[in-house]
């Protein structure tokens with residue numbers, strides 16, 4: 001982290017235009033990759049020229065040039081932003097953004113905790129451009145810090161504007177797909193803003209009274225905003241505030257804006273079945289144009305799986321020319337033989353490096369058997385934190401349903417794992433609540449305790465609910481059921497192998513899928529297309545080590561427990577085998593029986609005459 005001395009800081013910290021040339025060729029972070037295969041190691045045209053191929057950015061530019069309905073904004077008028085007065089505040093240049101205020105403390109605390117806290121590749125490339133007001137789509141593998149990448153520039157702008165001319169009303173809108181992600185994004189934003197400004201972040205809830213716009217930053221789902229724009233009571237205020245927006249973020253953009261083609265888009269528009277995010281973006285475009293600020297608002301979309309259609313649909317909905325800023329993940333495993341592979345035909349993938357993929361196919365694929373295999377897999381992983389994701393199926397059209405009920409799975413896994421004593425099974429809501437405290441002292445203490453204790457936390461979540469959520473230190477993901485698409489699989493598997501507190505690179509992880517036969521075949525095909533290598537681990541083989549399975553004893557404690565039980569059983573055996581004792585017992589039993597008989601019938605065996613009282 002570069003520290004800029006106070007006073008002289010601001011000019012040195014001003015955003016440089018030579019971002020590309022500052023990144024050494026062939027290097028992303030500390031990872032060495034083939035030169036010319038990355039868009040991060042030079043302007044996209046460099047990489048494309050080196051490969052003799054069109055780059056995604058040049059493709060995107062070509063598509064934009066031909067798309068007449070998208071207005072080009074070459075002369076985007078950037079609002080002149082107030083600068084922090086020199087000598088007053090400490091300025092940290094982090095990822096090209098001159099950070100001030102509480103965010104500096106936050107960055108310092110992260111640095112103190114981890115020893116190092118350098119910007120990730122996507123932050124290195126995109127943050128400065130977002131800060132300077134460029135509309136863009138950021139695409140990088142899961143867990144590489146995209147949230148911080150758009151939050152830090154946004155909050156820095158808010159801080160600067162607040163110090164110059166405190167503005168009221170909505171200025172920044174963050175759209176996310178789920179309530180849990182709302183909570184998590186707002187928690188990070190509040191931590192970055194610190195006490196004085198934290199109340200500027202408002203998490204919208206459906207039941208709250210939303211007739212007035214309470215804060216500068218609103219974190220909402222598109223459906224919530226759409227409802228407010230359509231309800232007569234709230235319509236006027238919210239439409240007006242849409243026209244005053246400065247920046248809109250669409251997180252998990254490919255989930256919020258569907259991959260419709262032009263024909264499908266028209267049909268859905270006619271049937272009034274557009275995605276809520278599309279409706280909201282159209283209203284923003286209309287209202288900003290009406291307010292004469294058509295070029296003054298910025299759109300940032302983020303996702304690990306941004307398809308070209310989602311990218312195009314975003315551009316059409318907002319009427320903004322979006323640049324695609326992409327940092328690729330691992331190298332396609334078949335790339336040496338066929339370099340023209342991957343979504344962007346550059347031999348790279350969207351998968352994080354260090355994620356290993358395993359599959360298990362229980363037969364028959366029935367609930368008890370699936371749960372037995374899941375429990376066995378969790379046991380074999382010998383991990384500290386395992387996330388069990390239940391795949392969802394789109395039942396009844398729109399609402400996706402979890403394959404099995406969460407509580408049913410919770411009970412079943414509790415029952416199967418409790419004999420080992422060291423597993424704690426919880427739902428994802430509990431874990432997400434804990435994760436919201438992540439940046440607090442309490443959260444840090446919890447995290448430390450968990451690492452020290454020899455316990456394994458098993459978190460159960462549905463595929464829908466876990467989208468975009470960061471939970472610390474997930475060692476492995478166990479996916480149960482049929483992942484409907486490769487995108488869903490990527491987001492579920494991507495809950496592991498992420499940046500962790502104290503790591504300067506994503507920590508390795510494993511994704512084990514317990515799927516029916518036909519889903520395994522489909523996943524094998526996905527692997528070839530998108531560049532991950534799927535390995536089948538049959539039952540009876542350890543899913544982590546690949547060795548043949550010994551009895552269910554993995555830890556030393558378990559081994560000693562089993563040895564004790566075995567020794568006890570042997571002792572019991574010896575006791576039963578001792579012939580003398582049992583013979584003695586037999587004799588004793590015979591004597592007792594004789595005695596009893598004599599008491600019952602005193603005349604038998606006795607020559608004595610019966611006494612008067614007997």
Ligand SMILES: Nc1ncnc2c1ncn2[C@@H]1O[C@H](COP(=O)(O)OP(=O)(O)OP(=O)(O)O)[C@@H](O)[C@H]1O
Nearest residue numbers: 118119120142143144145146147148304468470499
């Ligand atoms: N430069 C960095 N160095 C180390 N850790 C980082 C860095 N930037 C972000 N992180 C941490 O990485 C974790 C994952 O970040 P985040 O959730 O933003 O990833 P993401 O790219 O949005 O993932 P997803 O695609 O799954 O939503 C967070 O705990 C965050 O604090």
